[in-house]
Amino acid sequence: MTQADDRILETLSDSGLILSPRVLAVNTDYSRHYLSTRLGKLHDADLVDRVDEGLYQITDHGRAYLNGDLEADELEPEP
Structure with a gap:
């Protein structure tokens, strides 16, 4: 998770x-290309959620992460 990810979710x-x-x-200090990459992650x-091509909304997991109920290390894929 990056600072941009937090900003996107917020x-x-x-x-x-x-x-x-x-x-x-x-509405942020990031480029469209960079945000597209981060939204994919x-x-x-x-x-x-990808609602349609190029359109996104936050999920319940995203809200849980913002609220501190879900830690970033819980999101990383296991090796």
Whole structure:
């Protein structure tokens, strides 16, 4: 998990909206390309859902992570 991941999840949670990497880029200090990459990782970790092509929303797991109920090391794939 990176600082950008936290920012993405916070933005999705605070807005309550389904957002694209482009909209997230406008509202954060990260590029659209970087956010697309991170959203893919967050999707793999079940922290965001891909609602449609290029559109994402936070999941219950994502909210649990933000609330401190789910630790980052619990998200990492086991070797």
